[in-house]
Amino acid sequence: MMVMKMMMVRLAVMAVMGACVAAQTQPNIVFILADDLGWNDVSWHDAQVRMPHLQGLADEGVVLDQSYVQPLCTPTRSALLTGYYPYHLGRQGSIIRTMEPTGLTLNKTLFPERLKDLGYDTHMIGKWHLGFCDWAYTPTYRGFDTFYGYYNAMETYYTKMVTGGYDFRDGERVAQEAAGTYSTFLYGDRAVEIIRQQERRESPFFLYLALQNVHTPLSVPSEYEDLYPEESNGGRRTLLGMVTAMDDVVGRVVDTLRSSGFLNNTLIVFSSDNGGVSPGLNLPLRGDKGTLWEGGTRAPGLLYGSMLLDTPRTHSGLLHVTDWYTTLLSAAGATTLPTTDGVDQWDALRTGHTPSTRDSLIYDLDQDSTGNMTGAIRVGQYKLVIGEQDNDIETGPWLFDLDADPNETTNLAGERPDLALELESLLLAQLESLVPRDQPDQDPAGNASNWEGNWSPGWCVAH
Known part of the structure; x- marks a missing residue:
């Protein structure tokens, strides 16, 4: 009898759960x-x-x-x-x-x-x-x-x-x-x-x-x-x-x-x-x-x-x-x-x-205090990279056809300077909306040693 009651309770709970899940449309x-x-x-x-x-x-x-x-x-x-x-x-x-x-x-x-x-x-x-x-x-x-x-x-x-x-x-x-x-x-x-x-x-x-x-x-x-x-x-x-x-x-x-x-x-x-x-x-x-x-x-x-x-x-x-x-x-x-x-x-x-x-995206965009820019843009199948560091002897900019060359082995900037310039112009236009890096100097007040050995909030004012 006890086992039967427990089974009935379990079935009732499952029914309620099922009804809740069924009622939830989001x-x-x-x-x-x-x-x-x-x-x-x-x-x-x-x-x-x-x-x-x-x-x-x-x-x-x-x-x-x-x-x-x-x-x-x-x-x-x-x-x-x-x-x-x-x-x-x-x-x-x-x-x-x-x-x-x-x-x-x-x-x-x-x-x-x-x-x-x-x-x-x-x-x-x-x-x-x-x-x-x-x-x-x-x-x-x-x-x-x-x-x-x-x-x-x-x-x-x-x-x-x-x-x-x-x-x-x-x-x-x-x-x-x-x-x-x-x-x-x-x-x-x-x-x-x-x-x-x-x-x-x-x-x-x-x-x-x-x-x-x-x-x-x-x-x-x-x-x-x-x-x-x-x-x-x-x-x-x-x-x-x-x-x-x-x-x-x-x-x-x-x-x-x-x-x-x-x-x-x-x-x-x-x-x-x-x-x-x-x-x-x-x-x-x-x-x-x-x-x-x-x-x-x-x-x-x-x-x-x-x-x-x-x-x-x-x-x-x-x-x-x-x-x-x-x-x-x-x-x-x-x-x-x-x-x-x-x-x-x-x-x-x-x-x-x-x-x-x-059909397009900005990979990233950054500009330092001297005006040097790093960034990349993709429009359709074409990608332009500017300012990226690489061990190759070429210095860029780099233009790639990602449909034909998804592994970025062939720089097309020399063959398609018009396209490279067009993509560069689109990327440079984004500089108008760039928010400078929010990267202040580290503050020793935040050191965990000041907070009982724990990395803890409470040492700056949010902005």
């Missing part, structure tokens, strides 16, 4: 951002890579073949959460350093803030790297209901230390209990916990899972390295193990979404924040993280969800990280979309039959 959104993952560090580009869970999403979803990000992490994260090119924010060209008294401008409404206006619960796990000197710059003051992770660019995976200070938060609280456990596992645990908690709520949710893998310092439990005995390069073997550990977290997220009844109404986005750096691989693309070449800016990515039509498929339309802002707002049911540098690509991504709404 999709849940899970955005998974890998750190420093190279073009050739994913299984759909290199069969050596073991990522069965992400490969499963790719096999049933949409692989993004022309998805562009910024060359470095702070610029990409700024563009993702604001919908603006970093050079319109002062965030171009570099990262926010540990004791830099600044953060992502407060003059822009961030993506999670927009989603909250649409009735979403919003959660962030992992790497922030958008400033923390004032509480106003931190995640729970920028639209996230919860935050679990770290503020800086990098830290050790077990001790949670960076340049002499501890950096791990649960909300606004220093989470000392996180020390000693591999960060990726902690992120998976918290993601599962959040999804389970959402079972008791009727509102849709946004989970921004900004994973630490595969950023340095390279570290992973030995059982993951042991999956790659054929890899003779020790650093590469560790990195590949980190990729598989990351994939296991993705698998846990997907399994929990499924068992909670959310998977059929959840849109999952996966992307790297920039190109890889050795022992990460971007081959056959040219260049690495921090450069304007394709290897630094063209990111492996995918989109998964039952609302996507005609899957599986590869989407070859041009896509930029700024586009996710309006694209995901459109998917979330926003009736009015804000004006940003991004464009709404939801119909093109959802159907596979509508052309991409983007």
